Every structure is written in structure tokens, then in C-alpha cells.
Amino acid sequence: MERTVERPGRASPLPVEERRRAIARATVPLIVAYGRDVTTRQIAEAAGVAEGTLFRVFDDKEAIIDAAVEEFLDPEPFRAALRSIDASLPLELKVRLIIDRFHDRFTGIFGVFASLGGRPRPPASADPAVIVSIFEQLLAPELERLRVPPAGVFAFVRLVAFASAIPHLNDLPGSLDSAELAHLVVHGIEKGSDPC
Known part of the structure; x- marks a missing residue:
């Protein structure tokens, strides 16, 4: 029987809306620190996801920032x-x-x-x-x-x-x-x- 080994640092699977909210929440402090200069790499690291995951749930960085502001408000x-x-x-x-x-x-x-x-x-x-x-x-x-x-x-x-x-x-x-x-x-x- 083959065992599945989870890689450290990988995000656990979440439904798309939960993933979006988690990414948005993780982005808020980065916005305060870096404003629009925040990078998608910083966002991915803060959210504990691969950078490619960001673009599976958001169209672009601006969409992430907008979602973070909406979540914060x-x-x-x-x-x-x-x-x-x-x-x-x-x-x-x-x-x-x-x-x-x-x-x-x-x-x-x-x-x-x-x-x-x-x-x-x-x-x-x-x-x-x-x-x-x-x-x-x-x-x-x-x-x-x-x-x-x-x-x-x-x-x-x-x-x-x-x-x-x-x-x-x-x-x-x-x-x-x-x-x-x-x-x-x-x-x-x-x-x-x-x-x-």
C-alpha cells in the first residue's frame, strides 16, 4: 500500500471561496506594509500557498487587493x-x-x-x-x-x-x-x- 506524504508548506485543500477569503485575510497586513507594491510572492507566502494558487482563484494582483480590502471592511x-x-x-x-x-x-x-x-x-x-x-x-x-x-x-x-x-x-x-x-x-x- 502506497502512503501519501504531504509536503511541508503546502496549503491544505479548501473550497474556492474559503481559499479566496484566506488569501484576502493574509493580504491585509501586507497592504498596510507595502501598499500596491506588495508582490504576489509575498501574498503567497503569507497565505501559505504556491504563487500559482493565487491565480487559480483570482484574475490578477489587483483582484487580490480588492478582495483584501473588501474582507477588511x-x-x-x-x-x-x-x-x-x-x-x-x-x-x-x-x-x-x-x-x-x-x-x-x-x-x-x-x-x-x-x-x-x-x-x-x-x-x-x-x-x-x-x-x-x-x-x-x-x-x-x-x-x-x-x-x-x-x-x-x-x-x-x-x-x-x-x-x-x-x-x-x-x-x-x-x-x-x-x-x-x-x-x-x-x-x-x-x-x-x-x-x-
């Missing part, structure tokens, strides 16, 4: 990260974790778009009702303490996180970290507290 992993926050945590800690997740998201988007020279299409407008419902669940234990509804908290936190993720604003003297931002946000949305 998928809002569901970000929503899952928000959902993973424990609603029973203290309000200020929850807000800090929310700001951290928004900050990571915006920083990643800025990095990808800057590396590609602004060519990729902007992210499709995600349905804000989905994230508002996540905020409603996260803030449910504190609703009576809030001076604004969860939708208002979402809008405010998103603006704060967006501004803090802009590279040229975040490295200025006096820039605030997520703990300081969370403190300012909480004492601005909480009833009976004086904003600092």
Missing part, C-alpha cells in the same frame, strides 16, 4: 468584537473597551487607505441600527444613569474614537488615551455628573 468581525464586551462590567470600563475597538477599526481603515493611495472604494455605509442595538445591550444595565439614549452614546463614542485614530491628531502633546477618553465620555453621558 466587512463590519461583522468589528460587531463581534463589540458584542464580546461583557455588559456587566462597570460603565467606564465598557466605554474604554468600546473606544479601543472603534480606535482599532478606524486606525486599520486609515492604514489600508493610506497605503493604497486612497484608490479603494470607501466602506459601504453599515446599517447603524445593528451597532445601536449592540450599544443598547451593552448599556442596558446603566440606562437609568444615562442622560442620552444608546444611539446618542454610539454617535458620541464613534466621533471621539474617529478623531483619536487620526494619526496627526493623536500624536500631539496632551493627546488622551482610551482610559482618559472613556472618563470624559462617561461623565458627559451620565446623569448628575459634571463633565470634566
